Amino acid sequence: MNNRKKPSVGSFKYHVGISSLSEIASREDRVCVLNILGGESSVVTPISHAYSGGNVVFGTAPGKAGQVLSTPRGDIPVYNSVLEGLEAGHHFNCGVVYLPPLAARDGVAELIRVNPDLRKIFIITEKISAHDAREIRAMGQQHGVDIFGANCLGVADSWNQVRIGGALGGDNPADALRPGSIAIFSNSGGFSTTITQYLRMAGWGTSTVISSGKDVYIQYAAPEFAYALGNDERSKAAVLYCEPGGYYELDADFTKPVVACVVGRWKSKLTRAVGHAGAMAGGSDDAIAKERWFMERFDVDGVFTPDDPHFSSKGALVTNIAHIPAALTAVMKANGVRPDFEPEGNLALKAWFGSDQGISLHPELMVPVVEAVSPYNEQITQLNKQVGIVFPRQALKDASGASQMDPLSQVSSLYGVSMLQAAQQPLESNVCLALIRESGGAREQQLINVAVASFVNLYGTPELAAAQASRDAGNAPNAVLAAALGIIGPRRQERARSAVSILIDCLADARLTDPFDRDFEILGIDQARVKELLTEQLDRRAEELMVGLEERGVMPVAIQWLKSLGHPSYDAVLAAITTSLAWGALMRKRISRVTVENLPWWIQLFGVLIGASTDASQHQEHEFCGVSNRSLLRDRSLTEIAYLALLNRVPSPADLFAFQTLTGLLLTNGPGSISAQGAKGAVSADGPEIPQRVQLNKALIGFLSHCGYTHGGNGYEGIAFLVDQFRGSGLTDPGAKEYQINVKALAAQAVERYASYKSKCKSVGVEVARVPGVNHPVFKGKPVNYDPREVFMADLFGSREEINIFHDFYRELVWALYEAGVTRDVYCVNVDAVIAALLLKMVWQPMARGEINEQELETAAFTIFLYPRMLGCAAEIDDHINRGKNMDTRTPASRCSFVV
Secondary structure (H helix, E strand, O other), rough: OOOOOOOOOOEEEEOOOOOOOOHHOOOOEEEEEEEOOOOOOOHHHHHHHHHHHEEEEEEEEOOOOOOEEEOOOEEEEOOOOOOHHHHOOOOOEEEOOOOOHHHHHHHHHHHHHHHHOOOOOEEEOOOOOOOHHHHHHHHHHOOOOOOOOOOOOEEEOOOOOOEEOOOOOOOHHHHHOOEEEEEEOOOOHHHHHHHHHHHHHHHOEEEEEOOOOOOOOOOOOOHHHHHHHHHHOOEEEEEEEEOOOOOOOOHHHOOOOOEEOOOHHHHHOOOOOOOOOOOOOOOOOOOOHHHHHHHHHHHHOOOOOOOOOOOOOOOOOOOEEHHHHHHHHHHHHHOOOOOOOOOOOOOOEOOOOOOOOOOOOOOOOOOEEEOOHHHHHHHHHHOOOOOOOOOOOOOOOOOOOOEEEOOOOOEEHHHHHHHHHHHHOHHHHHHHHHOOOOOOOOHHHHHHHHHHEEEEEOOOHHHHHHHHHHOOOOHHHHHHHHHHHHHOOOHHHHHHHHHHHHHHHHHHOOOOHHHHHOOOHHHHOOOOOHHHHHEEOOOHHHHHHHHHHHHHHOOOOHHHHHHOEEEEHHHHHHHHHHHHHHHHHHOOOOOHHHHHHHHHHHHHHHHHHHHHHOOHHOOOOOEEOOEEEHHHOOOOHHHHHHHEEEEEEEEOOHHHHHHHHHHHEEEEOOOHHHHHHHHHHHHHHHHOOOOHOOOOOHEEEEEEEOOOOOOEOHHHHHHHHHHHHHOOOOOOOOOOOOOOOHHHHHHHHHHHHHHHHHHHHHHHHHHHHHHOOOOOOOOOOOOOOHHHHHHHHHHHHHHOOOOHHHHHHHHHHHHHHHHHHOOOOOOOOOOOHHHHHHHHHHHHHHHHHOOOHHHHHHHHHHHHHHHHHHHHHHHHHHHHHHHHHHOOOOOOOOHOOOOO
């Protein structure tokens, strides 16, 4: 092997065998890799070996002698030790260390001890102790070996096309390491490659690239680099990437222009190392100090930025790697040096895809979409033809992509909208949320109002007959509704599903973005399959739907197009409404095509559920619950219609707000609730991996069958409790601004009765029934306990200056229980108490007039749970159809047990 060259320019205060950067990585170098079969080396070494023309002669891996590491340039032999490789006739002058931290020192010692030809060692290993690093330094100095690292990615030479140790240049080093006049010395291995790419875009190539590492001991540091830079004729300037910690840069004597990038100001706020071991904070070697060192050296008074360039012929300081090319170009121009070649472009973000998800962004944030390079542009063109999103499938037994519950607040959410937010939205908005994963604006809500209203009046239908027969047989509301849903099978929506599919294809091909765009050229929509959407004669139901939309001031592009073609069928109009409803979410890839094709079925199911919840006598040919079909379609909201079906009377504004609040609160309890499990189990049994065979009505029946008097009908317990407390009190208006009765005294009487009851139960060993709506297993244990959901509701109605004496009674009750010694703490008022108080307030006056009896009140309490929960479960069903796997809700046999 060649002997070490003597320094050709100047001298150095301690041993440096390398006098020029050109000697750091040459084509004559031969390499031995310690731990060559390790996880990192086995990936990186083959690339380095091929790029460098086959410079690795052998590697070591104790106990694996005889194996080889395959590379594009042939197999590299493996031996148990360095000595074995030498005895086999191999020769090398460079060692690369991939050993674990505790073994690195001994690996360096072995290389030096057995190979007198050794000249350079590159230590990739990180987290070597300072003690071992000091001994490594001493061994290298004593034996005339230059050491690089540790905690580095090695070195590379673009002129020689050699890479030794590590992954500089990535998987394709020839692309990143274009020969040029700039040397790079970087504390960060990853940024070493990034800087080469930035420079290449600006027309600057590289000579030698050194990843120094950033341990406390940097074996080949900035002073050594500056010395070799001065002696390298190829390198006209250098780029330094520096992090806080250490004084190496202060001692470096640069004789050529330098651009220094100093980062890590934020680390000065820390008290311990982060990232690289040398990045300590708070001393006189922090980022600010290093910035000052370079500014003084370059005779500049600030940091270089494109908008405020501070530089001299000696160099420039930057704090952002993106500014390195501009700073370097300015410095080199001051020295009369032009770039190495024409700029290759820039690394500014060039988006191939773009979607602002309907959000209005500042112009500076709206990155323009550019055409991708080949072959990606063709692939993206094909991908853009896919309408909607395709979700990855997974087991969803106890999981959901639709809902979740915060374990701390017990507030559940649906598609990121908390139930406290949903409680402030009308029912039609929450239908949008459940079906298209967005609450929808005023126009989308009007589409829901019209579409669902068209199915509510069930006069003369088998659904109504089935529901009434079930009701007359004494069934609970969930069984009554399930009887009606059993009839709304897949054949009832085949034509509407087909119409949706046609509309999606036509509108997507026409590049429709805004479904309500008044200026969209409808004549440009393909008419190849329109015959399936039309009828020969005027379809009365279709016409009523379109008139309803016109009266509400909503006319989607799809409806305009259908009207221009002739007489659209009812199924086509319904499909146009639901497709327009979902179009924005579909284009933003929030929902799938399958979801949109199911929308007409969902709309019909929701309408039938609401309609079937009221007695058959309320369904007449031209009116529902005393309101004309015309009014239902043209001016009633879905929230009003649902209230009408529940209580058979038109709501006041206050009643409507309370009803809206109730339905929003009850929308979901997350995927773990019993009703959601019933719905998800039905999907799982049908097989979501073939979405078209999942029967939505059966899945909703699964939800209904998993509701009962405990889960669903238990709201009546709180109502019955309140009725008992206020019976005979003379209360006429529970929302009066001034109380007609003494609520505090009423609460004290209730506590007295409960304390007596509790005492009797304990004396005879009978279990004590809890007060409905009081306490919660999560919100307890403090002197005074609150359910944050109840607090939110109290604040909400307080902001509206609305009084609810039943809610106020509950708040007095928990304090009365504590003051009487019945409870150890002040219990919280549960959100269930709020639900009971809201519903009872709505029906108190009709009940006092004899218009509603207690049985009907219990039915109403049960049904008001079913209305919103059908939406929450519809969301779970749709999510499961899109994400789930067949039979994914079953429990493995290993987790099942037999009870006797």
